[in-house]
Amino acid sequence: MNLIHSRLQTLFAGFVTAILALFSFQAQAQSQNQNDILTVYTYDSFVSEWGPGPQLKKIFEQQCQCELKFVAVEDGVSILNRVRIEGKKTKADVLLGLDNGLIEEARQLKLVRPHKLTTDHLTPVLNWQDDSFMPFDYGYFAFIYDNRKIERPATSLSELIQSDAQVIYQDPRTSTPGQGLMTWMKAVYGDQSTQQWQQLAQHTVTVTKGWWEAYSMFLEGGSDYVLSYATSPAYHAVAEGHEHYQAALFSEGHVTQIEVAGITNNSKNPELARDFLEFLTSAEAQKIIPVTNWMLPVIDGVELPQAFSKLIQPKTIGFTPKEISQQRKAWLREWRSAASQ
Amino acid sequence: MLAYAVVIFMTALAFYGLIGFDQAQFDARLLRDSYIQQILMFSIQQSGLSALLSILFAIPIARTIHFMPQLPGRLVFLRLCLLSFIMPTLVLVTGLVALLGRSGYITPLLSEDWNLYGLNGILLAHIYLNMPLAVRVLSQQLGHIPDTGWRLAQQLKLSPWQSFLKVEWPAIKSSLLMLSAFIFVLCFNSFAVVLALGGGPGSTTLEVAIYQALKYDFNLSEALTLAWLQFALAGSIFLLMAKLGKLNWLSADTGHQRWLPTWPKYQQHAYRILYCLVWLLLLSPVLALLPTILSVNWETFNWITLFTSALRSLALALTSALLALLLTWYLLQPIRSTYRHQQEKFRVILQWLATHTLVAPAMVLSTGLYIYLLPRTDLDSSGIFWLITLNALLLIPFIFGQLKPRLIQFDQQYALLSENLKLTPKQRLYILWPFIRPALISSFSLAVLLALGDVAVFSIFGDSDWSTLPWLIYGYAGSYRMAEAALASLLLLLLCIALIYLFEHTPGGHFRDSGSRKSKVKNGSGK
Structure with missing residues (x-):
């Protein structure tokens, strides 16, 4: 029986080593190039092929010389749930797709940091003054x-x-x-x-x-x-x-509903995240969002298809x-x- | 002993987590919450109904299988029964949605009010998963009726109903209760089906509510309280079952029919029709996947995600099963020696320790571990380790049940002999290997299949960026991409079938009837 034991023991040891190797490999892969990647948590329809995600990604990546990585969950509240569970270990730089019903909770949980951007260019309809969240549609x-x-x-x-x-x-x-x-x-x-x-x-x-x-x-x-x-x-x-x-x-x-984006407290790339928030309310992005996410733009002067004037x-x-x-x-x-x- | 340490340590951690501390505490007030009471009622209701209906449907089908040995494809049918029992639940869910969902193939034939989501869908899925198991067990039980019973019934000119009551009923009665309890526990602990087919808070079970408390509300106290509730209920039913006896569901189909009553022509036709109908029913959710796939947008379909998920699932399942096999092997060594030294009580304790994960539902263990680990470690990078270990732990009882009888049998027959012959360990291995190989292979393959379908542990410890095939299916179905879900389901199903085929065609490996034929030849008894 000893022989079987020793063989199984070798097998067991080999097995453990293999798993450990797998871990360290993963950890290494994760630590690479962290500086050039902006991770954005959002909901699934935002990044679907007909959503705003793909177009925004293309334009922003050209501007920032970085990689924009979307991580999609089912819906807005799930974004908050996920970041809350991940706590300090979250990889998210930007939370995109929370709304006015969640911003206080996110603030109290200290998930976000002030964006330090001006909000003067936003439409007066919103009367927006929040220092942590930037609206991108409503x-x-x-x-x-x-x-x-x-x-x-x-x-x-x-x-x-x-x-x-x-x-x-x-x-x-x-x-x-x-x-x-x-x-x-x-x-x-x-x-x-x-x-x-x-x-x-x-x-x-x-x-x-x-x-x-x-x-x-x-x-x-x-x-x-x-x-x-x-x-x-x-x-x-x-x-x-x-x-x-x-x-x-x-x-x-x-x-x-006012949909907002915020920079996470743990973001390793706050500068890049800030650029992204600024980009979201730029004329370029605001032109795309209404006809892909099908919501109203947050800045005035965006030309909208005729169909928007027929809405209730x-x-x-x-x-x-x-x-x-x-x-x-x-x-x-x-x-x-x-x-x- | 290291294996015992590992097994006990993991459970201890989980329960230490469940005892609660700092932010998570047992909250007895929740038991009075009308929502919790409602889901508790619903959990019991759906598992009770599932068990009852599965068995009610199984009885006539089991009789058909037993009384009509000449039916074409009968053996394949029994195999299909086994497959549908171990089939990953999300494959079935996708098939059911393709058939009976909003735009399902059968839905137009149903009434306007038909709604798959909620109790309807949960019951359908549970019956589909468990009725075939009942058919297998019951048809085996019917096979144990001695010829004399039937002859006597014929001589006494008993009506079919009377002979059912006097001859068949006593034969199946004992296993019926056991079977109901078993199916009840399986449905009570069912996770993926309810998660995917539950239609909102009205049809949530405890198991799903635990997950929601953790992942939707991040309410650790509630998750912990619900986990205790789940554990207490599932545990007590399990203890009840242990009292009732042992259910032999994977055992061999003995196959040889000796004497059977002849039935009137009309009844034979009825049996044939029923048989065809059940074939159709068992195959339809799988067949429904095929046309659904046609609407996949092949240009944009993410093949890489599909294949990496499949590989990931396979790797996880194989490592979990291998780990489980190794652990079980070491768990069995002290038990073997208790047989040699006749330490009855010690053995009972050891056996209970080795298979105790059967009592604690996957979700309960996962929740406990999760609550314990969350503030202590980086679950993001070590999640996979816990995922594998926890899955392995949950597989141990299944492997244990198959491996133990073979090893003990070997010891009884050859241990003394090999000692007398002063065989070297290497020589002993040569003798042992062919003896346990069939059981080893069949239990390993069962473990791989079960691990392949895991959703519960993954839902807690998994990472959605790193999804397995079942979780990918859930994701597709969750965003209502049925074509993609069907494609992924079919791949998962093919993987399962390929694995079964592979294991069956490994020399000496008989997935279905592990080694019992051989042992019959050797010592005239299967057990």
């Missing part, structure tokens, strides 16, 4: 429907919730539109939200992890309504040349980032208890 959350299937869309959030129309929305724990719906519900219903969530759960097809999954399912006929943006119809009009998909205008008002013009309701960050945990608890009944 829009209104809205439910999208297919006007070939639905002739008379819901005209208010209550009408939608009381109806039996099939709805897909996103998980507020992972997705910024999902979180947007959560603030929307609180803004409209306040303490009565629980009953409304339960009512909505009666005709919810599924709650997805991210925006893309939900919207793809909707386009394949998965539901009557999907939670998305008031600007989504512009995509179908411009890219596909039809007006079948429309945003329902709700009388209670809509919640605004909702009145806005909602909370300040501070209010959201104070209530977020309680709201999430309320949502998951109500929606699971």
